[in-house]
Amino acid sequence: MSCEEKKVRVRFAPSPTGPLHIGGVRTALYNYLFARQHGGELIFRIEDTDSTRFVPGAEEYIIEAFNWLGIKFDEGVSFGGNHGPYRQSERRDIYKRYVQQLLDADKAYIAFDTPEELEQKRQEIENFQYDARTRGLMRNSLTLPKEEVNRLIQEGNQYVVRFKIEPGEDVHVDDLIRGDVVINSSILDDKVLFKSADQLPTYHLANIVDDHLMEVTHVIRGEEWLPSAPLHVLLYRAFGWQDTMPRFAHLPLLLKPVGNGKLSKRDGDKLGFPVFPLEWHDPKSGEVSSGYREKGYLPQAVCNFLALLGWNPGNDQELMSMEEMIRLFDLSKCSKNGAKFDYVKAAWFNHQYLIQQPDEAWVPEFDKLLKGEGIISTPEKEVEVVKMMKLKVIEYTDGEGNKKKRNVSFVSDLWPLTKFFFVAPTAFDREDKFVKKNWKETTADEMRQFMDVLATVDDFSVEGQKTIVDPWVEQSGLRPWNAWRICLVGAGQGPDMYELAAFLGKEETLRRMQFAIETLCNS
């Protein structure tokens, strides 16, 4: 890169039509990584040129989401900067000026065709497209006398400004990921650039004008924009900005985990994974969509996982901090084909980041979990005992050597793994493989004997139990642990039995054993 080359400036420009889609998060992430790597700037622009689709709260949601994810912007809506305003609805005058420039240069024209008239034409003509072949048939400033055009505008008729595309030219888009993409201008239609009804431009015009004015050097966006990239190239040229036109990079799309098509909100709800970074409450329908944050994902895990969906550093490294990703990121190493969204692997990434955290970091989430299960009534009233229990339980999932042993992808996974610490079994599944194998005809009797032995233990610590129980095990020849486990846990899981009994205490241990013997004898 030569030193006179411009400073890298990229942007993420969502439309505030709802919550930010996870695919959008990835696009933003790639822009962020690219900007940081090149010491450049990332701009946050709001593309609200479709007033009919505006959703209140969406903009705030998006900002909060990036804040949570740790993706930082250098300028834009809510971040400031001297290329503003960054909300397109506040840039009307700017766009008008540039639309006029195109009109004056005869590179655009005014069209009065109503939606109904257009619909009719589509009926009449097969594969109708508003272009060089058909614009002579329509009501526009190319076919109408100048006075008529002025009169129509004067009288307040609604109109649009269309881009006049010259047919028959191969337009080249030099894509950083896909190389040279060629589309013939004849298949492009005379896109609407501006609508008189709301005095706003459409995406295409606003996009080009803003990227130019904001000195954007690289446009990194989803593949859905590839077909309109030639149009954008033509627009840059029409304005005479071809020399400063940004480089393009069209990212592959995120696809459904199963079946066909691109990832949609519904898939997430159906398969049980979020498609939004944060939980979203739809202001209109009241519908709630789950979010990664609320599901217990760590933002670093989400970023790491997402980054690898469509890009890789070229080696086998998968776990990367944001700093490493910034260092390693490379547009030319992005894949070209769509990636199915693998939520199972997303959970694995979360597991990896979760187990790196200190135990205390789990406590707030764990509290929520216990509250939900009715174990803790109010955090304020939380007693020392519960606090101690929690740490003990977390420690159990922690294991030796400070290496998390349990398969915990989310803090919420802790409950099924550890509920027996807090609540006694209330029922036993006779058909359960473990129960079947370890609770035989004679087991109840053995457990009664065992209870008698335990009753004599005064010091119920692990060591205290062992001094009494081990000799008994030795001389009776019994192997009481699995059945004991059924009594205390209700299933084939949990920590060392002495440990568990010590944790529960003598009274609770005997109570659970008594209950199990009675229940299993009567079933």
Next chain:
RNA sequence: GGCGCUUUCGUCUAGCGGCUAGGACACAUGCCUCUCACGCAUGGAACACGGGUUCGAUUCCCGUAGGCGCUACCA
């Protein structure tokens, strides 16, 4: 329908003319063991198809088929 992009294990992918086609997730098995899990070890699993180019194609080119996207006064 038209146009464009794309095609390596079930999934994410490495590979940039010559490899026993590598890794990760998931799955299975074994070891460990009072259970589950962890850990360790092992295993099954892929170059869509057909033509070229070449001494040689997973790799380059062209078709076909599949997938995806776009085809609005939405972004």
